[in-house]
Amino acid sequence: MKEENMLPVHIQDLFGGDVINFKGKPYTVIGVSRSFRVSHYCCLKARGVNDRELLEELLPFDFIVMKKTVEPSSRIKAS
Numbered sequence: 001m002k003e004e005n006m007l008p009v010h011i012q013d014l015f016g017g018d019v020i021n022f023k024g025k026p027y028t029v030i031g032v033s034r035s036f037r038v039s040h041y042c043c044l045k046a047r048g049v050n051d052r053e054l055l056e057e058l059l060p061f062d063f064i065v066m067k068k069t070v071e072p073s074s075r076i077k078a079s
Contacts, residue, residue: 007067011042011044012061015032020046028046030045031045035058040061042059
């Protein structure tokens with residue numbers, strides 16, 4: 001992925017379907033949920049874009065990942 005199409009985003013602001021760069025690899029976010037066992041942490045679940053590897057990481061709320069941006073003209077408009 002090109003770095004110019006990436007923006008830094010807090011982990012708690014991610015949604016399912018977002019494409020992120022984590023540890024140098026592209027992943028598609030499945031979901032982000034709050035951890036009830038460890039306060040102030042989120043559980044990130046994602047699947048690798050190329051190798052379909054499953055990622056499950058426990059990360060702090062303020063952790064920042066690089067998210068792929070979408071051009072405004074290609075977004076679906078809600079009516």
